[in-house]
Amino acid sequence: MRFSFLNVARNAFTGNRNWPEQWRSPEPKPAYDAVIVGGGGHGLGTAYYLAKEHGLRNIAVVEKGWIGGGNTGRNTTIIRSNYLWEQSEAIYELAVKLWETLSHELNYNVMYSPRGVMMLAHTVHDIQVFKRHIHANRLAGIDNEWLTPDEAKAFCPPLNIGPTMRYPVLGAALQRRGGTARHDAVAWGYARAASALGVDIIQNCEVTGIRRDASGAVEGVDTARGFIRAPKVGVVAAGHTSVLMQMAGVRMPIESYPLQALVSEPLKPVFPCVVMSNTVHAYISQSDKGELVIGAGTDAYTSYSQTGGLHISTHTVDAICDLFPIFRRLRMMRNWGGIVDVTPDRSPIIGKTPVSGLFVNCGWGTGGFKATPGSAYVFAATIARGEPHPIAAPFTLERFTTGDLIDEAAAAAVAH
Amino acid sequence: MLLIPCPYCHTERPESEFHYGGEAHIARPSDPTHLSDAEWAEFLYMRNNPKGLHVERWRHIHGCGRFFNAIRHTVDDRILQTYPAGAPRPDTDTLVDRSGE
Numbered sequence: 001m002r003f004s005f006l007n008v009a010r011n012a013f014t015g016n017r018n019w020p021e022q023w024r025s026p027e028p029k030p031a032y033d034a035v036i037v038g039g040g041g042h043g044l045g046t047a048y049y050l051a052k053e054h055g056l057r058n059i060a061v062v063e064k065g066w067i068g069g070g071n072t073g074r075n076t077t078i079i080r081s082n083y084l085w086e087q088s089e090a091i092y093e094l095a096v097k098l099w100e101t102l103s104h105e106l107n108y109n110v111m112y113s114p115r116g117v118m119m120l121a122h123t124v125h126d127i128q129v130f131k132r133h134i135h136a137n138r139l140a141g142i143d144n145e146w147l148t149p150d151e152a153k154a155f156c157p158p159l160n161i162g163p164t165m166r167y168p169v170l171g172a173a174l175q176r177r178g179g180t181a182r183h184d185a186v187a188w189g190y191a192r193a194a195s196a197l198g199v200d201i202i203q204n205c206e207v208t209g210i211r212r213d214a215s216g217a218v219e220g221v222d223t224a225r226g227f228i229r230a231p232k233v234g235v236v237a238a239g240h241t242s243v244l245m246q247m248a249g250v251r252m253p254i255e256s257y258p259l260q261a262l263v264s265e266p267l268k269p270v271f272p273c274v275v276m277s278n279t280v281h282a283y284i285s286q287s288d289k290g291e292l293v294i295g296a297g298t299d300a301y302t303s304y305s306q307t308g309g310l311h312i313s314t315h316t317v318d319a320i321c322d323l324f325p326i327f328r329r330l331r332m333m334r335n336w337g338g339i340v341d342v343t344p345d346r347s348p349i350i351g352k353t354p355v356s357g358l359f360v361n362c363g364w365g366t367g368g369f370k371a372t373p374g375s376a377y378v379f380a381a382t383i384a385r386g387e388p389h390p391i392a393a394p395f396t397l398e399r400f401t402t403g404d405l406i407d408e409a410a411a412a413a414v415a416h
Numbered sequence: 417m418l419l420i421p422c423p424y425c426h427t428e429r430p431e432s433e434f435h436y437g438g439e440a441h442i443a444r445p446s447d448p449t450h451l452s453d454a455e456w457a458e459f460l461y462m463r464n465n466p467k468g469l470h471v472e473r474w475r476h477i478h479g480c481g482r483f484f485n486a487i488r489h490t491v492d493d494r495i496l497q498t499y500p501a502g503a504p505r506p507d508t509d510t511l512v513d514r515s516g517e
Contacts, residue, residue, distance in 0.1 A: 242465035253461035255438075256490075300436040301418075303490045304467045309417045311432060344461045401457040 023195035031229035039063025040072040043236035044190035045376025051197035054384035068187025074338035076295040080178035095374030108189030117178030122167035122279040210248040218357035239339025241362035257298040258308035262335035266290030280319035308337040347406040437473030
């Protein structure tokens with residue numbers, strides 16, 4: 001079933017009772033050509049590109065809970081590609097280019113909205129770092145521009161640029177092609193498109209073990225619904241990567257932290273863009289439902305609790321009230337946490353592992369949503385060919401042994 | 417916010433008095449010049465990151481200022497035990513038994 005004006009009209013006349021299911025829920029087969037562990041945006045996207053670009057149709061996505069119920073449905077949906085290093089620019093910019101056509105590609109409205117991502121500078125150091133980013137990005141063909149405080153205020157009228165702030169706004173870096181997308185729709189759109197190409201999406205099916213044969217190569221995965229044989233297994237499990245890779249005997253340079261977000265009560269359209277601030281540490285945008293979507297920092301300690309401490313989000317709301325005094329009397333409606341997989345250099349790990357047939361895509365830390373299409377695209381190519389896609393090639397697991405790190409810790413544009 | 421018992425001050429204090437110090441009992445190499453790249457990677461970057469009992473360092477920065485170790489369950493964030501830095505790592509298997517898990 002394709003979404004079209006005709007289809008929408010026809011279903012409207014029948015009370016919208018006859019829409020078919022958007023993806024199949026089959027029983028797992030005993031064997032597949034490849035199994036993807038993790039039904040978030042990155043995993044579902046990987047399955048979609050494996051089927052569409054590489055002709056691998058006999059594959060499954062195995063998900064412990066429900067698709068998009070992990071970090072894909074828990075993030076603040078910000079999309080941007082203004083990273084410092086060439087390796088990062090390549091993968092995040094690939095993602096932005098795929099975002100631009102993703103709704104058409106999937107025939108599913110992911111509500112990609114390039115409304116602009118503005119990053120505020122509050123110190124001399126911020127100004128120097130942001131200008132360095134702007135120059136690096138422009139050399140790489142990525143849009144990024146410097147705004148004065150008045151220009152920032154014109155771009156985002158609720159912004160406080162007064163001199164009495166604790167950390168006055170001294171300027172801003174603006175990526176106009178940055179923006180937001182609807183995170184649930186990304187998971188659903190990829191699931192629907194992958195399912196239509198023959199991919200089995202198996203929910204409520206936790207992986208409990210990764211089996212290896214006598215030579216050490218991957219044999220398949222033990223799941224809550226039995227053993228599934230597969231010569232290729234791709235682990236795309238964000239915060240649970242260490243736990244899964246441990247099942248195959250692979251140690252990971254990852255620590256899992258809770259990262260919180262919160263939303264306010266819904267308002268009429270008041271906030272036209274995305275604003276981020278490292279120094280006072282907050283990021284904010286307004287969803288199409290009208291809620292202000294606010295992101296906080298990670299908790300200090302590793303945890304799998306999907307909640308996080310209230311003092312972390314309180315600190316963020318303090319910063320929001322300082323930056324946007326008009327929101328001071330706003331009530332917050334919900335807050336929640338996701339478990340993010342943080343690497344020592346704050347760059348992802350995409351590619352092969354010491355175990356033959358086992359691939360991993362993880363380490364996206366606090367900023368994985370924006371990369372979803374690009375990450376899925378290069379990871380699918382890596383699994384299909386058994387060799388890293390050129391854009392994925394620098395993001396190896398071996399870099400922590402060779403020392404060839406991609407250090408975005410200071411450059412990832414948000415303080416962690 | 418966690419409530420953390422400081423093993424030096426013998427009081428339970430809010431998390432905001434403390435600073436997290438990462439995984440505990442990672443010994444600095446005694447002979448750094450003879451370490452292989454793989455051994456450096458293990459020391460610098462590889463971490464247990466368990467979903468379960470985690471042995472970790474904390475520092476009571478707004479109290480006694482001293483480092484100590486804690487054993488915390490990373491699913492419910494419950495702290496089962498704290499003990500002074502330098503003390504041997506407790507057997508986490510017996511801790512699980514005592515807490516009835």
